Amino acid sequence: MDWKKLSTIKIQEVYNGLFLNRCYLCNAKNNNTQSSSKSHNTLCQHCHQGFAKNTNSCYRCKRPTHTANILCGQCQVSSPPYQLCVAPYRFEGIVKALIHSIKFNQGNHYIRPLTYLLSEQLIHTYSAEPWPEQILYVPSHPTRIKERGFCQTHAMTQLLIKNLRLHLGEKCPLQTKHNPIKKIKHTQAQHSLTRKERLQKTQNSYQIDGEIAKHVALFDDVMTTGSTIESCTRLLLKAGAERVDVWVIARTPDKGY
Ligand SMILES: [Zn+2]
Ligand SMILES: [Zn+2]
Incomplete structure (x- = not known):
């Protein structure tokens, strides 16, 4: 910071x-x-109530939907490569403003409440699941890190681990010293591309360099189309992971949801 x-x-x-x-x-x-x-929770109850919870969503990819616990059209066509997705909020309203502030307006102090809330959700989800052995994150490109002065997903992962360690103690999934996912291509936002084009583009933007555990958690702050997460998951599976769980703070709703 x-x-x-x-x-x-x-x-x-x-x-x-x-x-x-x-x-x-x-x-x-x-x-x-x-x-x-x-x-560790630095938000009052009142403010937290203003966060848009991602309750109505697809049970596989957590895409916001109109009703709870359904399989979205996308997942019916092809199942995502990750095993489980945790995305407690919708990327809108206060949550969107806070994440934007972290990225563009020196709002680093909002990392604390957001990662706290994600860790609460994770503790709830993993009461019935085995915890991953390793936490990795989707990194920004080195050029972007230079521009902003920090990598927000790195900073968020550090605090997330701290929160989880308080709850889990020695059982807390360890992060390797160097995040083995590297971003090797500086890509722009890709909203105008089709899903297939986006997947092709993002697949070549990342590379794995380092040890990968059998069961890993992949963290990103926001999941929009899902193509970055999907590409990184496929790379991790190729590099030796047997199960990838996705952890994001918020999922972007499609238009009309
Ligand atoms: Zn408040
Ligand atoms: Zn889905």
């Missing part, structure tokens, strides 16, 4: 969140709520 770049107001917000147990968003004091007993 580049502290020098943060404005005084933001430093105050961080201070309030860390030391005064105040909500990161509205600055309200966190008391007498369920979340207040957990000092």
Whole structure:
């Protein structure tokens, strides 16, 4: 985190969140709520209620749908290569604003509440599943990291592991020192391409360099079309993984959902 770049107001917000147990968003004091007993949750109940939960979604790929627990058209045509997808929020409203702020507006302090909420969802999901042995993340291209001064998925993964370790202790999935997924091509947003074109393009944008466990978790902040996640999953399966679980904070709804 580049502290020098943060404005005084933001430093105050961080201070309030860390030391005064105040909500990161509205600055309200966190008391007498369920979340207040957990000092790592830095959002008040009221603000959290404003997050769009991804309850109605496809049970395979977590694509937002109109009804809960259905198999979306895409997954009926071809099943995604990952085993399980955890995506607790829709990429809209407050969640979208916070993630944008992290990427473009030095809102690094929002990483804390977002990763906390994802870890809560993971602990719930994995009460009935074996935990992965390794956490990997979809990295930004080195050029982009230079521009922004940091890689947000790297920063998020670090905090996510910290949260999980508090809950799981020694059983916490370990992250290798160097993320074995590398982005080798600097690609632009690909919304205008068809699904097939996107998959072809993203497949050549990443490469694996390092040890891969049998059961891995692949983290990204947002899943939009799913082509990046799918391409990275296929690369991991080729590199020796037997099971890939996808962890994202938010999933982008298709138009009309
Ligand atoms: Zn609040
Ligand atoms: Zn689906």
